[in-house]
Amino acid sequence: MQTTTLVIVIAGLSLISYYTGRTRAQAYRLDGRLLALPNQYGYLTAMWSALPAIILLLAWLAFEPGYLNDQVIANLPAAAQQLPTEELALLVNNVLLAVGNGGLSPDPVIEDAAAAYLAAREQSRMLVTGLILLLCLSGIIFSLTRYLTRLHARKRVETVIRWFLMLCSGVAIVTTVGIVLSVLFEAIRFFESVPILDFMFGTTWSPQTAIRADQVGSSGSFGAIPLFAGTMLISLIAMTIAVPVGLLTAIYLAEYASPRFRSAAKPTLEILAGIPTVVYGFFAALTVAPFIRDLGTSLGLSVASESALAAGIVMGVMIIPFVSSLSDDVITAVPQAMRDGSLALGATQSETIKQVIIPAALPGIVGGVLLAASRAIGETMIVVMAAGLAARLTANPLDAVTTVTVQIVTLLTGDQEFDSPKTLAAFALGLMLFVSTLLLNVVALHIVRKYREQYE
Amino acid sequence: MNASVTEDLGTSSVTEFDVRDPDRSTQVKGFEGTIGENTLDNPKISTRNVNISYGEKQAIFDASLDIGRNEVIAMIGPSGCGKSTYLRALNRMNDTIVGCRVTGDLTIDGEPIYAHNMDPVLLRARVGMVFQKPNPFPKSIYDNIAYGPRIHGLTRTNAELDEVVVTSLQRAGLFEEVKDRLDAPGTGLSGGQQQRLCIARTIAVSPEVILMDEPCSALDPIATAIIEELIDELRANYTIVIVTHSMQQAARVSQRTAYFHLGKLIEVGETNQIFTNPRHELTENYITGKFG
Numbered sequence: 001m002q003t004t005t006l007v008i009v010i011a012g013l014s015l016i017s018y019y020t021g022r023t024r025a026q027a028y029r030l031d032g033r034l035l036a037l038p039n040q041y042g043y044l045t046a047m048w049s050a051l052p053a054i055i056l057l058l059a060w061l062a063f064e065p066g067y068l069n070d071q072v073i074a075n076l077p078a079a080a081q082q083l084p085t086e087e088l089a090l091l092v093n094n095v096l097l098a099v100g101n102g103g104l105s106p107d108p109v110i111e112d113a114a115a116a117y118l119a120a121r122e123q124s125r126m127l128v129t130g131l132i133l134l135l136c137l138s139g140i141i142f143s144l145t146r147y148l149t150r151l152h153a154r155k156r157v158e159t160v161i162r163w164f165l166m167l168c169s170g171v172a173i174v175t176t177v178g179i180v181l182s183v184l185f186e187a188i189r190f191f192e193s194v195p196i197l198d199f200m201f202g203t204t205w206s207p208q209t210a211i212r213a214d215q216v217g218s219s220g221s222f223g224a225i226p227l228f229a230g231t232m233l234i235s236l237i238a239m240t241i242a243v244p245v246g247l248l249t250a251i252y253l254a255e256y257a258s259p260r261f262r263s264a265a266k267p268t269l270e271i272l273a274g275i276p277t278v279v280y281g282f283f284a285a286l287t288v289a290p291f292i293r294d295l296g297t298s299l300g301l302s303v304a305s306e307s308a309l310a311a312g313i314v315m316g317v318m319i320i321p322f323v324s325s326l327s328d329d330v331i332t333a334v335p336q337a338m339r340d341g342s343l344a345l346g347a348t349q350s351e352t353i354k355q356v357i358i359p360a361a362l363p364g365i366v367g368g369v370l371l372a373a374s375r376a377i378g379e380t381m382i383v384v385m386a387a388g389l390a391a392r393l394t395a396n397p398l399d400a401v402t403t404v405t406v407q408i409v410t411l412l413t414g415d416q417e418f419d420s421p422k423t424l425a426a427f428a429l430g431l432m433l434f435v436s437t438l439l440l441n442v443v444a445l446h447i448v449r450k451y452r453e454q455y456e
Numbered sequence: 457m458n459a460s461v462t463e464d465l466g467t468s469s470v471t472e473f474d475v476r477d478p479d480r481s482t483q484v485k486g487f488e489g490t491i492g493e494n495t496l497d498n499p500k501i502s503t504r505n506v507n508i509s510y511g512e513k514q515a516i517f518d519a520s521l522d523i524g525r526n527e528v529i530a531m532i533g534p535s536g537c538g539k540s541t542y543l544r545a546l547n548r549m550n551d552t553i554v555g556c557r558v559t560g561d562l563t564i565d566g567e568p569i570y571a572h573n574m575d576p577v578l579l580r581a582r583v584g585m586v587f588q589k590p591n592p593f594p595k596s597i598y599d600n601i602a603y604g605p606r607i608h609g610l611t612r613t614n615a616e617l618d619e620v621v622v623t624s625l626q627r628a629g630l631f632e633e634v635k636d637r638l639d640a641p642g643t644g645l646s647g648g649q650q651q652r653l654c655i656a657r658t659i660a661v662s663p664e665v666i667l668m669d670e671p672c673s674a675l676d677p678i679a680t681a682i683i684e685e686l687i688d689e690l691r692a693n694y695t696i697v698i699v700t701h702s703m704q705q706a707a708r709v710s711q712r713t714a715y716f717h718l719g720k721l722i723e724v725g726e727t728n729q730i731f732t733n734p735r736h737e738l739t740e741n742y743i744t745g746k747f748g
Contacts, residue, residue, distance in 0.1 A: 259554070337591035341654065344549060345604040345661055346581030355603065360594045 006057060006132060013136035014050040021045030021143035028149040036154040041143075044153040047160055049139025053132045060128045068120055075116035077109060183434065186418075186427035193421045194222045199428060201225060205391035205402075207411060207422045222425050224432065226391040230308065230401035231433075234383060235376040237312025237397055238319060242376075243369055245316075246323025250365075253324070254331040255353055266328070273321040281385030284314035289386055296398060304388065304400035311386040312397065315376055322372040330364025331357060363447045370444035374437040380405040404433050487717075491735050492725040494714075496522040500665060500695045501546060501569075501583075506560035508541050510553065515541040519560075519721040521714055523665070528687060528696045530710035530727065532703060534742065537716040539699045543667050546697065547583035548576040564665070581608055584663035588670040590650030592642035592657075597634050600642040600653055601625065604661035620660055628656035629686050648679025655686065659694075666690065668698040672705065684709050703743055707731050715739045 022042030025034060034041075072095050073081060073088065080091060091110075098105035098114040105111045142148065191199070202223020249269065253262050289310035296303030303309075334357050342352040358365070388400030389410060411426040418424070495502075499522035508516040515538045523529055523546075531539040541550070548569065550556040562569040569579060581604070592600050601621040604610075611617040621638070625631035630652040634645070642653050651671060658666055668687070672680040687696060687709045700706050706713055706727065713730040715723045715738070723736045734740040 335591070337587060337589060338593060339552070340549065340585075340587060341591040341593065341657075342603070343552065344547065344580055344585035344587075345607070345657065346577050346579075346584075347604075347607050348577050351607050355607070356593050 003057070003061065006129065010050055010053045010057070010132060010136060013053075013133075013140065014046040017049035017136070017139045017143055018042040018046035020140055021148065024143055024148060025153070032149070034149060035152045040153040040157055041148060041151075043157045044151065045139055045143035045148065047139075047157065048142050049136045051160070053135040056128065056131055056135065060124070064121075064124060067124065068117055071120040072113050072117050075113055080109065180434070183427050183431050186424055187431040190421060190424035190428045194425070194428075198222065199224055199425075200432075203393055205407070207407070207425055220421060222421065222428075224404070224429060226393040227402060227404045227407050227429065228432075229393055229395075230387070230391070231377055231403040231405070233308050233395065233397065233401055234312045234315060234387060234403055235373060237309060238315035238376045239369070239373055241313060241316025242319040242323050242372055246320045246372070247327055247365065249320070249324040250327035250331055251353060251358075254328050255349065255357070266325075269321045269324055272318070273325070275318070277318065277379065277381035278385070280314050280318050281381045284310050284382055284386030288314055292398075301398060303398045306386060306388040306400045307398050308387060308401045309397040311383050314386060315379055315382050318379070318382065319372045319376055322375060323368055326368030326371065327361070327365045330361040330368070333364070334360045363450055367444045367448035370440050370447070374440040374444070377440070378405065378433060378437050380409060384409050404429050408433075487720050487722065490520065490721045491723045492730075493712075494521045494721065494724040496524045498525070499523055500525045500564065501697075502561070502563045502566075503546075504561040506542070506545065506558065506562060508538070508545055508550070508556065508558050510557075511555040515719055516545075517719045519716075521721060521724060523695060523697060524712070525695055526691055526693075527712060528691050528698060528710045529712045529714060530706035531697065531699045531714050531716060532701075532706050532742070533716035533722075535701075536718070538719040539714075539716045540669055542716070542721075543669055543697060543699050544585075546665070546667055547580045547585055549580070549585060551576055581661050582663055583665040583667060584658035584661065585667040585669065586651070586654050586658055586671045589674050590647055590654050592645070592650050592653050594641065594643055596639045597625075597642045597645070597653060598638040601657050601660045604657060608661055610661065624656040624660040627659050627690070628652045629682060629689075630656055646679070648675050648682060651675060651679070651683060652686065655683070655690075659690075663694065665695045665697065668696065670699055670701060673701060680705070703731070715742065717742070 019042065021044060022038045025038040025041035028034060029038060069092060072092055076091070080088070083091065094105070094107075095110050095113045095117060098110050099117050105114060199222050202221065203225045204221040204223045205226045206221045208220060253265060257265065285306075289306060292307055292310050292313075293303045293305050296307075338356050338360060339352055342356045343349070347355070383403045383406050387403055387406055389402050389406065390400055391402050391407070392399060394401060408426045408429050411423055411429075416423045501523040503522070504520045506516055506519045507514065519542060521542075531543060533539050544550045545558050545562065546564075546569070550558060558570060564579070564583065568574060593603065595603070598621055601624050602617055605617055605620050611620055622631060625634065630649060633649060634640070634653075642650065645653060651674075655666075655671075672683050675683065684705060687698065690696060698706075698709065710727045713725065713727045714721060715730065715734075715736070717738050723730065723734065723739045725735070730739065731743055734743060
């Protein structure tokens with residue numbers, strides 16, 4: 001049977017199991033004391049039917065290809081089995097192709113193997129279908145026994161659900177750990193060829209390594225300082241724009257704006273957060289950067305056509321909604337009693353905001369700003385399109401600078417070998433970027449949590 | 457102010473006066489004007505024919521009441537009778553509620569409270585307010601008290617400010633308890649101490665009138681007794697209007713009592729007389745506990 005059919009069968013049998021379990025429990029409830037609600041007995045028996053069957057199905061899906069492969073190889077002539085691994089794999093692949101053609105092939109060896117494959121597949125499917133039916137039916141049979149009513153169904157169902165929830169939260173954690181570890185191991189490989197101190201404190205970034213021994217001009221210098229300096233410069237420009245604008249927006253929306261204006265303005269602002277960053281990238285590269293260059297030229301300044309200023313400004317606009325939305329939330333969360341208390345002392349609204357509301361909301365605001373900052377540091381698309389590639393160590397916002405994220409992208413795009421320091425450098429950069437944004441996030445979350453405790 | 461103001465007032469009249477209940481406020485039977493001594497000679501605050509409404513719903517109907525100098529007047533009545541609404545009209549705290557409208561003649565020392573040239577900010581410095589739930593700012597005890605004098609520029613030197621803080625705390629009967637920890641956060645005090653801190657904060661700006669909106673309803677009996685004693689002492693320097701749900705409290709602290717019922721000012725009189733010999737049937741029913 002096909003997998004989808006099996007899934008439908010499992011679902012149907014579980015449903016039957018649910019109803020029999022519930023009916024059984026209901027019937028028992030009439031003449032005895034039940035430990036849980038009939039529904040919960042239904043869920044329990046349904047789980048009894050479905051869970052082992054689903055686990056079996058998943059295991060089969062995972063192991064079937066490997067098992068069939070082995071069957072094919074075992075059925076090949078002895079001469080073929082002696083082939084080197086690559087050729088054997090090619091042969092097996094041909095067998096699989098033949099299977100796709102209905103088992104027909106000009107080569108009798110392959111045709112035989114395909115027939116063996118099909119037979120093994122048929123056999124394993126029959127076996128699995130039988131087992132699944134057996135497991136499902138055992139659930140139904142279990143639901144009919146007297147033993148069922150002596151169980152505490154709710155506790156068992158809840159245990160299963162708790163394990164399921166734990167599994168789901170585990171997915172996120174395991175993924176995070178996996179990403180960190182894979183980046184970490186690649187970074188360690190990089191640090192085997194480039195000393196970690198040279199990487200962290202070197203001031204020259206020129207990742208072109210020589211492919212041939214006699215190649216000229218490709219020394220391969222991996223000093224990350226210019227990249228981090230560029231990232232900091234652009235993030236700083238972005239924050240100088242986003243923090244004041246976002247904060248003042250939040251104050252206006254939370255304290256002054258009429259409900260009607262607020263209900264229109266807030267979603268509009270949040271649309272800003274929904275614009276794909278690549279679109280911001282166009283905007284930065286095609287509109288803002290040329291505008292700043294022309295403006296600078298007319299003032300007699302020399303402005304690079306991919307200036308840090310252009311990328312920073314656009315990134316700042318992008319993160320305004322982060323700052324304003326989070327700040328608005330914390331300002332609104334300041335209890336009305338604070339405002340009343342201040343106003344009743346004869347304070348004006350602006351004195352109230354400056355001296356009571358903002359100090360009370362400050363931890364939350366700082367948290368929001370730090371979250372926005374880590375977002376700015378990790379932002380990629382805008383800087384890829386609008387910032388330059390030259391790793392220059394400068395504090396002049398009119399120069400072209402490059403960022404960590406831009407370099408990671410350029411190091412890894414295209415056909416690359418993953419054993420040269422050039423590509424491995426991307427992982428080291430990624431690791432450092434990850435650590436710095438992680439630190440910012442930890443600080444931000446800590447501050448936000450501290451704030452939450454204040455009014456409870 | 458934001459949209460949620462009307463929803464989470466907590467202490468305010470919106471919770472007391474249920475605006476969703478239609479026609480509730482027109483059901484007072486046998487009401488033919490306020491009974492008792494609602495007017496005075498040379499009052500501190502005078503209100504005549506006050507009507508207050510939230511949007512479509514009227515909360516106070518045609519109330520006229522004078523508040524004398526250096527007296528404690530208690531406002532009593534069942535929930536939703538509009539006593540808090542009336543109280544908040546006296547220092548224009550109702551201004552912050554969207555859709556609230558106040559009409560009638562309200563004056564303080566003869567100056568109209570709702571005139572165009574009356575700045576509500578300055579008015580509130582003269583008519584301070586203490587709320588139901590203690591609401592100290594998340595600042596130090598010292599800064600909580602110094603907040604008002606600082607924004608009004610009442611003191612020129614730090615020494616003067618220190619003195620204002622100390623006197624205010626002394627008058628509120630809190631100084632002895634907190635003198636060693638003026639830098640500690642005000643939110644760390646107990647409920648009763650917080651409420652006395654709020655009273656001290658109000659006193660620090662030297663108001664003429666103090667409005668108290670159920671100041672003891674969130675406090676335990678001991679803290680309540682301390683605050684009641686304090687109210688009695690404060691009478692020497694201030695006029696105090698107190699809204700309370702506790703009739704015993706009204707009887708203990710006030711000289712005059714006003715009884716509100718469904719937005720109407722039913723009866724005003726000497727506290728003794730109100731509690732021993734009420735003239736209106738509704739007042740009698742309320743103080744004898746037939747409803748409320």
